[in-house]
Amino acid sequence: MDDKKISRRTLLGGVIAAAVVPMKATFAKEIQKGLPLDEEIREDPTKVIGLGPSAVGKRATFEAPIRKFSETSSRTPLQDFYGTITPSDLHYERHHAGVPNIDPNQYELLIHGMVESAMKFTLADLKCFPSVTRLCFLECAGNFRTGKEELTPQDVLGLTSQSEWTGVMLSTLFREVGVSPKATWFLAEGSDAAVMTRSIPMEKAWDDAMIVYAQNGEAMRPEQGYPARLLLPGWEGNMNIKWLRRLEISDAPYMTREETSKYTYPVKDKIRMFSWEMDARSIITYPSYPQKVQRGWIEIRGIAWSGRGVITRVEISTDSGKTWADANLQSPVLSKAHTYFRYLWSWDGSPTEILSRAIDETGYIQPSLKQLTDARGAGGGYHMNPVTAWQIKADGTTWFKPEKA
Numbered sequence: 001m002d003d004k005k006i007s008r009r010t011l012l013g014g015v016i017a018a019a020v021v022p023m024k025a026t027f028a029k030e031i032q033k034g035l036p037l038d039e040e041i042r043e044d045p046t047k048v049i050g051l052g053p054s055a056v057g058k059r060a061t062f063e064a065p066i067r068k069f070s071e072t073s074s075r076t077p078l079q080d081f082y083g084t085i086t087p088s089d090l091h092y093e094r095h096h097a098g099v100p101n102i103d104p105n106q107y108e109l110l111i112h113g114m115v116e117s118a119m120k121f122t123l124a125d126l127k128c129f130p131s132v133t134r135l136c137f138l139e140c141a142g143n144f145r146t147g148k149e150e151l152t153p154q155d156v157l158g159l160t161s162q163s164e165w166t167g168v169m170l171s172t173l174f175r176e177v178g179v180s181p182k183a184t185w186f187l188a189e190g191s192d193a194a195v196m197t198r199s200i201p202m203e204k205a206w207d208d209a210m211i212v213y214a215q216n217g218e219a220m221r222p223e224q225g226y227p228a229r230l231l232l233p234g235w236e237g238n239m240n241i242k243w244l245r246r247l248e249i250s251d252a253p254y255m256t257r258e259e260t261s262k263y264t265y266p267v268k269d270k271i272r273m274f275s276w277e278m279d280a281r282s283i284i285t286y287p288s289y290p291q292k293v294q295r296g297w298i299e300i301r302g303i304a305w306s307g308r309g310v311i312t313r314v315e316i317s318t319d320s321g322k323t324w325a326d327a328n329l330q331s332p333v334l335s336k337a338h339t340y341f342r343y344l345w346s347w348d349g350s351p352t353e354i355l356s357r358a359i360d361e362t363g364y365i366q367p368s369l370k371q372l373t374d375a376r377g378a379g380g381g382y383h384m385n386p387v388t389a390w391q392i393k394a395d396g397t398t399w400f401k402p403e404k405a
């Protein structure tokens with residue numbers, strides 16, 4: 001009984017003493033400096049009222065993901081993401097003549113050519129049509145960089161991003177203008193200084209093409225084509241014309257600069273033209289350069305996608321490509337969308353290489369760089385989607401494994 005009392009009194013005394021000492025120090029310093037709050041207290045979030053609400057939110061001051069950019073493109077920081085949505089302000093960019101400043105009140109989309117009645121649609125008109133929301137990736141056909149060990153996922157494959165897009169199905173608009181049953185192609189034209197144009201086969205319009213005006217729940221960003229762009233799920237980025245102002249319906253392709261001098265390339269003794277679909281591929285985003293790992297359990301994470309449909313499997317190798325095992329795919333697995341994968345690996349501390357390989361619903365298996373070059377010749381160029389590896393060295397550092405084509 002006595003013992004208990006004593007210990008209780010001691011305990012209380014201890015607590016009071018601990019609480020009083022810093023308070024005294026604080027008041028003393030406050031008087032000295034004339035400042036409202038001592039730094040020791042400011043560090044403890046339970047001792048000060050936090051920031052109030054604001055008009056627009058910001059990232060935590062400790063988080064600073066950035067796009068790496070040049071004059072004509074910016075690469076998305078894949079290694080900084082969890083899951084599959086690219087924050088809109090970090091979406092990759094590729095523009096051939098800068099981002100135009102388009103007044104949404106002046107905006108018009110003309111649809112003409114082989115139609116019953118040519119029509120112009122304002123942005124408000126577009127928004128009046130039944131709308132559709134869809135998650136899908138966008139990827140530049142030139143997405144792949146190799147060459148040195150000091151490359152991050154952003155450097156290697158940063159020309160792909162994923163958003164939730166909202167807009168109107170192109171088929172809805174094509175029915176509205178009465179597209180001729182004889183039409184087989186249409187031209188899409190942008191209103192930037194590049195006046196970017198591409199020919200697109202009519203099947204894509206009747207399938208899943210959209211005119212989108214919203215990205216991740218708000219109006220699309222200027223960099224992505226504000227106020228409206230063409231969205232061709234799964235097809236090479238270049239055809240997804242931004243700042244879209246005109247669609248001309250026809251029965252032949254237009255042979256524009258972007259489909260003859262660009263995006264057409266030699267494959268051995270042939271010329272590959274009109275290669276629209278993005279082939280299945282994947283990348284491990286954790287662990288990756290310049291992250292460091294420790295011996296023990298590591299959750300390997302990354303994304304896989306295919307322009308031809310859903311990803312059915314992602315295989316992981318943790319022994320430099322000798323053996324492969326299935327990763328877990330995060331559901332729901334969506335068609336033509338980045339798919340998050342995870343694989344639990346117990347690292348024993350010995351140097352190795354980790355790789356990922358995507359397989360899509362058509363049975364297509366992401367090739368090695370050797371398979372690609374054997375099939376296509378050493379030309380390189382567009383649509384390079386080889387399996388890539390990260391080397392884990394004995395000290396736990398992670399490096400890109402550059403391979404020469």
Ligand SMILES: Nc1nc2c(c(=O)[nH]1)N[C@H]1C(S)=C(S)[C@@H](COP(=O)(O)O)O[C@H]1N2
Pocket residue numbers: 091092093094095096097138139140141189190191192194195196223224225236237238239240241242243
């Ligand atoms: N009008 C117009 N559309 C364009 C381009 C452009 O320069 N102008 N760039 C194309 C290319 S090459 C790509 S990869 C994608 C990039 O889209 P993003 O900048 O929204 O990521 O837009 C395509 N659409």
Ligand SMILES: [Mo]
Pocket residue numbers: 094139140141142237238
């Ligand atoms: Mo592109």
